[in-house]
Amino acid sequence: MTDHQNISLDWMSSDGADLRPPADLRPEIPHPARMYDYYLGGKDNFPADRDAAERVMALGPMVKISALANRAFLQRAVRHLAEQGVKQFLDIGTGIPTAGNTHEIAQQVHLDARVAYLDNDPIVLVHSRALLAASHGTATVVHADLRDPAAILADPEVRQLIDLGQPVALLLFAILHFVDEADDPYAIVRQLVDALPSGSYLALSHGTSDFVPPADQGKGAAVYRSATAQLTTRPREQVLRFFDGLELLEPGLVTAPLWRPDQEPRSTDATTGIWAGVARKP
Numbered sequence: 001m002t003d004h005q006n007i008s009l010d011w012m013s014s015d016g017a018d019l020r021p022p023a024d025l026r027p028e029i030p031h032p033a034r035m036y037d038y039y040l041g042g043k044d045n046f047p048a049d050r051d052a053a054e055r056v057m058a059l060g061p062m063v064k065i066s067a068l069a070n071r072a073f074l075q076r077a078v079r080h081l082a083e084q085g086v087k088q089f090l091d092i093g094t095g096i097p098t099a100g101n102t103h104e105i106a107q108q109v110h111l112d113a114r115v116a117y118l119d120n121d122p123i124v125l126v127h128s129r130a131l132l133a134a135s136h137g138t139a140t141v142v143h144a145d146l147r148d149p150a151a152i153l154a155d156p157e158v159r160q161l162i163d164l165g166q167p168v169a170l171l172l173f174a175i176l177h178f179v180d181e182a183d184d185p186y187a188i189v190r191q192l193v194d195a196l197p198s199g200s201y202l203a204l205s206h207g208t209s210d211f212v213p214p215a216d217q218g219k220g221a222a223v224y225r226s227a228t229a230q231l232t233t234r235p236r237e238q239v240l241r242f243f244d245g246l247e248l249l250e251p252g253l254v255t256a257p258l259w260r261p262d263q264e265p266r267s268t269d270a271t272t273g274i275w276a277g278v279a280r281k282p
Protein backbone atom coordinates (compact mmCIF):
# COMPACT_ATOMS: atom_id res chain seq x y z
CA MET A 1 0.00 0.00 0.00
CA THR A 2 1.23 3.50 -0.62
CA ASP A 3 -0.96 5.53 1.67
CA HIS A 4 -3.80 5.27 4.10
CA GLN A 5 -6.48 5.45 1.42
CA ASN A 6 -4.96 2.69 -0.70
CA ILE A 7 -5.53 -0.19 1.70
CA SER A 8 -7.46 -2.55 -0.54
CA LEU A 9 -9.40 -5.06 1.50
CA ASP A 10 -12.80 -6.54 1.29
CA TRP A 11 -14.22 -4.96 4.44
CA MET A 12 -16.56 -7.84 5.18
CA SER A 13 -15.24 -11.37 5.63
CA SER A 14 -17.22 -14.42 4.52
CA ASP A 15 -18.36 -14.96 8.12
CA GLY A 16 -19.45 -11.36 8.47
CA ALA A 17 -16.45 -10.05 10.43
CA ASP A 18 -15.89 -6.30 10.11
CA LEU A 19 -12.48 -5.87 8.48
CA ARG A 20 -12.44 -2.09 8.20
CA PRO A 21 -9.13 -0.52 9.24
CA PRO A 22 -9.24 1.06 12.69
CA ALA A 23 -8.84 4.79 12.99
CA ASP A 24 -5.52 4.57 14.83
CA LEU A 25 -3.23 3.20 12.10
CA ARG A 26 -1.17 6.42 12.34
CA PRO A 27 0.55 6.01 8.96
CA GLU A 28 2.80 9.02 9.61
CA ILE A 29 4.62 7.25 12.47
CA PRO A 30 6.91 4.25 11.80
CA HIS A 31 5.51 1.03 13.28
CA PRO A 32 7.83 -1.90 14.04
CA ALA A 33 5.42 -4.41 12.43
CA ARG A 34 5.35 -2.45 9.16
CA MET A 35 9.14 -1.83 9.22
CA TYR A 36 9.66 -5.58 9.69
CA ASP A 37 7.26 -6.23 6.82
CA TYR A 38 9.48 -3.98 4.66
CA TYR A 39 12.67 -5.80 5.76
CA LEU A 40 11.00 -9.05 4.66
CA GLY A 41 10.10 -7.58 1.27
CA GLY A 42 6.39 -7.09 2.06
CA LYS A 43 4.06 -4.38 0.75
CA ASP A 44 2.00 -3.65 3.86
CA ASN A 45 3.82 -0.49 4.91
CA PHE A 46 3.58 3.27 4.57
CA PRO A 47 6.22 5.85 3.46
CA ALA A 48 7.17 6.65 7.08
CA ASP A 49 7.77 2.94 7.76
CA ARG A 50 9.85 2.56 4.60
CA ASP A 51 11.94 5.67 5.39
CA ALA A 52 12.73 4.41 8.89
CA ALA A 53 13.40 0.86 7.67
CA GLU A 54 15.73 2.17 4.96
CA ARG A 55 17.69 4.12 7.58
CA VAL A 56 18.12 0.94 9.64
CA MET A 57 18.99 -1.12 6.56
CA ALA A 58 21.62 1.46 5.61
CA LEU A 59 23.57 0.24 8.66
CA GLY A 60 24.42 -2.91 6.69
CA PRO A 61 23.09 -6.08 5.06
CA MET A 62 22.76 -7.82 8.44
CA VAL A 63 19.41 -6.14 9.14
CA LYS A 64 17.64 -7.90 6.29
CA ILE A 65 19.64 -11.11 6.85
CA SER A 66 18.52 -11.11 10.50
CA ALA A 67 14.85 -10.49 9.66
CA LEU A 68 14.80 -13.35 7.16
CA ALA A 69 16.70 -15.64 9.54
CA ASN A 70 14.24 -14.82 12.33
CA ARG A 71 11.28 -15.70 10.14
CA ALA A 72 12.91 -18.97 9.05
CA PHE A 73 13.64 -19.82 12.71
CA LEU A 74 9.97 -19.21 13.58
CA GLN A 75 8.92 -21.72 10.97
CA ARG A 76 11.44 -24.41 12.01
CA ALA A 77 10.59 -23.93 15.69
CA VAL A 78 6.82 -24.13 15.16
CA ARG A 79 7.19 -27.26 13.02
CA HIS A 80 9.44 -28.83 15.64
CA LEU A 81 7.01 -28.04 18.46
CA ALA A 82 4.08 -29.45 16.50
CA GLU A 83 6.12 -32.58 15.84
CA GLN A 84 6.62 -32.86 19.62
CA GLY A 85 2.84 -33.13 19.87
CA VAL A 86 1.98 -29.51 20.72
CA LYS A 87 -1.37 -28.48 19.28
CA GLN A 88 -1.91 -25.10 20.97
CA PHE A 89 0.10 -21.96 20.21
CA LEU A 90 0.02 -18.56 21.86
CA ASP A 91 1.85 -16.33 19.36
CA ILE A 92 2.40 -12.88 20.86
CA GLY A 93 3.79 -10.18 18.56
CA THR A 94 2.35 -11.87 15.52
CA GLY A 95 3.45 -9.36 12.89
CA ILE A 96 1.74 -8.74 9.56
CA PRO A 97 0.89 -12.09 7.96
CA THR A 98 3.42 -13.28 5.43
CA ALA A 99 4.25 -16.66 3.89
CA GLY A 100 4.40 -19.50 6.41
CA ASN A 101 2.40 -18.16 9.34
CA THR A 102 2.25 -20.11 12.60
CA HIS A 103 -1.15 -21.73 12.01
CA GLU A 104 -0.23 -22.72 8.47
CA ILE A 105 2.95 -24.49 9.65
CA ALA A 106 1.34 -26.09 12.72
CA GLN A 107 -1.66 -27.31 10.74
CA GLN A 108 0.62 -29.06 8.25
CA VAL A 109 1.47 -31.33 11.21
CA HIS A 110 -1.87 -31.33 13.09
CA LEU A 111 -4.95 -30.33 11.13
CA ASP A 112 -6.63 -29.44 14.43
CA ALA A 113 -3.79 -27.26 15.79
CA ARG A 114 -5.08 -24.01 17.31
CA VAL A 115 -3.32 -20.64 17.31
CA ALA A 116 -4.15 -17.47 19.23
CA TYR A 117 -2.33 -14.54 17.66
CA LEU A 118 -1.90 -11.37 19.72
CA ASP A 119 -0.45 -8.02 18.71
CA ASN A 120 -0.84 -4.41 19.78
CA ASP A 121 -0.58 -2.94 16.27
CA PRO A 122 -3.94 -2.33 14.56
CA ILE A 123 -2.53 -2.96 11.06
CA VAL A 124 -1.60 -6.49 12.14
CA LEU A 125 -5.16 -7.10 13.26
CA VAL A 126 -6.66 -5.93 9.98
CA HIS A 127 -4.45 -8.15 7.86
CA SER A 128 -4.63 -11.11 10.21
CA ARG A 129 -8.42 -11.01 10.37
CA ALA A 130 -8.60 -11.06 6.58
CA LEU A 131 -6.34 -14.13 6.53
CA LEU A 132 -7.98 -15.91 9.45
CA ALA A 133 -11.51 -15.50 8.17
CA ALA A 134 -10.74 -18.73 6.26
CA SER A 135 -9.26 -20.63 9.20
CA HIS A 136 -12.60 -22.14 10.35
CA GLY A 137 -12.18 -21.12 13.95
CA THR A 138 -8.81 -22.81 14.51
CA ALA A 139 -7.05 -19.46 14.79
CA THR A 140 -7.95 -16.09 16.20
CA VAL A 141 -6.31 -12.68 16.46
CA VAL A 142 -6.61 -10.54 19.54
CA HIS A 143 -5.58 -6.95 20.16
CA ALA A 144 -3.39 -7.23 23.24
CA ASP A 145 -0.21 -5.86 24.73
CA LEU A 146 2.55 -8.19 25.93
CA ARG A 147 3.15 -5.77 28.80
CA ASP A 148 -0.20 -6.77 30.29
CA PRO A 149 0.16 -10.56 30.65
CA ALA A 150 -2.78 -10.82 33.08
CA ALA A 151 -5.11 -9.41 30.42
CA ILE A 152 -3.73 -11.84 27.83
CA LEU A 153 -4.31 -14.82 30.12
CA ALA A 154 -7.83 -13.67 30.97
CA ASP A 155 -8.86 -12.71 27.44
CA PRO A 156 -12.11 -14.52 26.53
CA GLU A 157 -11.09 -15.18 22.91
CA VAL A 158 -7.75 -16.64 24.04
CA ARG A 159 -9.45 -18.78 26.69
CA GLN A 160 -12.04 -20.03 24.23
CA LEU A 161 -9.37 -21.32 21.85
CA ILE A 162 -6.51 -22.25 24.19
CA ASP A 163 -6.97 -24.76 27.03
CA LEU A 164 -4.45 -23.78 29.69
CA GLY A 165 -4.81 -27.28 31.18
CA GLN A 166 -3.04 -28.77 28.13
CA PRO A 167 0.50 -28.04 26.87
CA VAL A 168 0.86 -24.73 25.06
CA ALA A 169 3.73 -23.32 23.01
CA LEU A 170 4.29 -19.71 24.01
CA LEU A 171 5.87 -17.94 21.03
CA LEU A 172 7.69 -14.65 21.54
CA PHE A 173 9.46 -14.14 18.23
CA ALA A 174 11.22 -10.79 17.79
CA ILE A 175 8.99 -9.00 20.30
CA LEU A 176 10.86 -8.85 23.62
CA HIS A 177 13.33 -6.33 22.19
CA PHE A 178 10.36 -3.95 22.09
CA VAL A 179 9.90 -4.28 25.86
CA ASP A 180 12.36 -2.17 27.82
CA GLU A 181 13.74 -2.79 31.29
CA ALA A 182 11.25 -0.43 32.93
CA ASP A 183 8.45 -2.84 31.95
CA ASP A 184 10.36 -5.83 33.42
CA PRO A 185 10.25 -8.25 30.47
CA TYR A 186 11.54 -11.08 32.72
CA ALA A 187 8.54 -10.81 35.04
CA ILE A 188 6.20 -10.73 32.02
CA VAL A 189 7.66 -13.95 30.58
CA ARG A 190 7.61 -15.62 34.02
CA GLN A 191 3.95 -14.74 34.55
CA LEU A 192 2.98 -16.21 31.18
CA VAL A 193 5.09 -19.37 31.62
CA ASP A 194 3.77 -19.86 35.17
CA ALA A 195 0.23 -20.03 33.75
CA LEU A 196 1.11 -22.96 31.45
CA PRO A 197 1.16 -26.64 32.46
CA SER A 198 4.20 -28.91 32.54
CA GLY A 199 5.12 -30.05 29.03
CA SER A 200 4.54 -26.57 27.60
CA TYR A 201 7.24 -24.74 25.65
CA LEU A 202 8.71 -21.26 25.34
CA ALA A 203 10.18 -20.37 21.93
CA LEU A 204 11.70 -16.94 21.51
CA SER A 205 13.99 -14.88 19.36
CA HIS A 206 15.57 -11.58 20.33
CA GLY A 207 17.58 -8.89 18.54
CA THR A 208 21.14 -8.38 19.72
CA SER A 209 24.00 -5.96 19.14
CA ASP A 210 26.56 -8.58 20.20
CA PHE A 211 28.06 -8.67 16.71
CA VAL A 212 27.74 -4.94 15.92
CA PRO A 213 30.99 -2.90 16.06
CA PRO A 214 30.97 -0.63 19.16
CA ALA A 215 30.95 2.51 16.98
CA ASP A 216 27.68 1.39 15.34
CA GLN A 217 25.89 0.15 18.45
CA GLY A 218 22.83 2.23 19.25
CA LYS A 219 22.36 3.48 15.68
CA GLY A 220 19.46 1.11 14.98
CA ALA A 221 17.83 1.94 18.32
CA ALA A 222 18.17 5.66 17.45
CA VAL A 223 15.98 5.19 14.36
CA TYR A 224 13.34 3.34 16.41
CA ARG A 225 13.12 6.35 18.77
CA SER A 226 10.78 7.93 16.21
CA ALA A 227 8.70 4.74 16.02
CA THR A 228 5.75 3.60 18.13
CA ALA A 229 7.96 1.15 20.07
CA GLN A 230 11.56 1.53 21.18
CA LEU A 231 14.25 -1.04 20.41
CA THR A 232 16.20 -2.62 23.28
CA THR A 233 18.68 -5.16 21.94
CA ARG A 234 20.16 -7.46 24.60
CA PRO A 235 23.39 -9.46 24.92
CA ARG A 236 23.24 -13.24 24.96
CA GLU A 237 23.43 -13.68 28.74
CA GLN A 238 20.42 -11.38 29.21
CA VAL A 239 18.40 -13.27 26.60
CA LEU A 240 19.36 -16.55 28.28
CA ARG A 241 17.70 -15.33 31.50
CA PHE A 242 14.27 -15.56 29.83
CA PHE A 243 14.68 -19.35 29.97
CA ASP A 244 15.36 -19.53 33.72
CA GLY A 245 13.70 -22.63 35.21
CA LEU A 246 13.13 -24.22 31.78
CA GLU A 247 14.96 -26.99 29.91
CA LEU A 248 16.58 -25.57 26.76
CA LEU A 249 16.33 -27.93 23.81
CA GLU A 250 19.45 -28.65 21.76
CA PRO A 251 21.34 -26.72 20.44
CA GLY A 252 20.55 -24.19 23.21
CA LEU A 253 20.46 -20.43 22.69
CA VAL A 254 22.19 -19.79 19.35
CA THR A 255 21.99 -17.30 16.52
CA ALA A 256 18.79 -17.92 14.55
CA PRO A 257 20.33 -19.65 11.50
CA LEU A 258 22.14 -22.12 13.79
CA TRP A 259 18.96 -23.42 15.48
CA ARG A 260 18.42 -26.82 13.82
CA PRO A 261 19.31 -25.50 10.34
CA ASP A 262 17.72 -27.01 7.29
CA GLN A 263 19.90 -25.38 4.65
CA GLU A 264 23.55 -25.05 3.73
CA PRO A 265 25.62 -22.96 6.18
CA ARG A 266 26.43 -19.36 5.26
CA SER A 267 29.37 -17.25 6.37
CA THR A 268 27.04 -14.90 8.30
CA ASP A 269 25.27 -17.59 10.36
CA ALA A 270 27.29 -17.25 13.57
CA THR A 271 27.07 -13.45 13.62
CA THR A 272 23.41 -12.96 12.65
CA GLY A 273 21.87 -10.42 15.02
CA ILE A 274 19.11 -12.61 16.49
CA TRP A 275 19.42 -15.00 19.44
CA ALA A 276 17.02 -17.94 19.20
CA GLY A 277 16.03 -20.75 21.54
CA VAL A 278 13.27 -23.18 22.48
CA ALA A 279 12.77 -24.61 25.96
CA ARG A 280 10.40 -27.06 27.67
CA LYS A 281 8.66 -26.43 30.95
CA PRO A 282 9.48 -29.39 33.24
Ligand SMILES: C[S@@+](CC[C@H](N)C(=O)[O-])C[C@H]1O[C@@H](n2cnc3c(N)ncnc32)[C@H](O)[C@@H]1O
Pocket residue numbers: 032033036070071074092093094095096118119120121124144145146147172173174175178179229
Ligand atom coordinates in the same frame (compact mmCIF):
# COMPACT_ATOMS: atom_id res chain seq x y z
C1 LIG B 1 9.43 -7.74 14.41
S1 LIG B 1 7.74 -8.15 14.45
C2 LIG B 1 7.81 -9.92 14.68
C3 LIG B 1 6.71 -10.65 13.97
C4 LIG B 1 6.75 -12.17 14.11
N1 LIG B 1 6.63 -12.56 15.51
C5 LIG B 1 8.03 -12.74 13.55
O1 LIG B 1 8.95 -13.02 14.34
O2 LIG B 1 8.15 -12.92 12.33
C6 LIG B 1 7.30 -7.61 16.11
C7 LIG B 1 5.82 -7.59 16.36
O3 LIG B 1 5.59 -7.37 17.76
C8 LIG B 1 4.54 -6.45 17.91
N2 LIG B 1 4.69 -5.80 19.21
C9 LIG B 1 5.67 -4.96 19.62
N3 LIG B 1 5.49 -4.61 20.91
C10 LIG B 1 4.36 -5.24 21.33
C11 LIG B 1 3.65 -5.29 22.56
N4 LIG B 1 4.08 -4.60 23.63
N5 LIG B 1 2.53 -6.04 22.65
C12 LIG B 1 2.09 -6.74 21.56
N6 LIG B 1 2.72 -6.74 20.36
C13 LIG B 1 3.85 -6.00 20.24
C14 LIG B 1 4.68 -5.51 16.73
O4 LIG B 1 3.46 -4.84 16.45
C15 LIG B 1 5.08 -6.48 15.64
O5 LIG B 1 3.97 -7.01 14.98
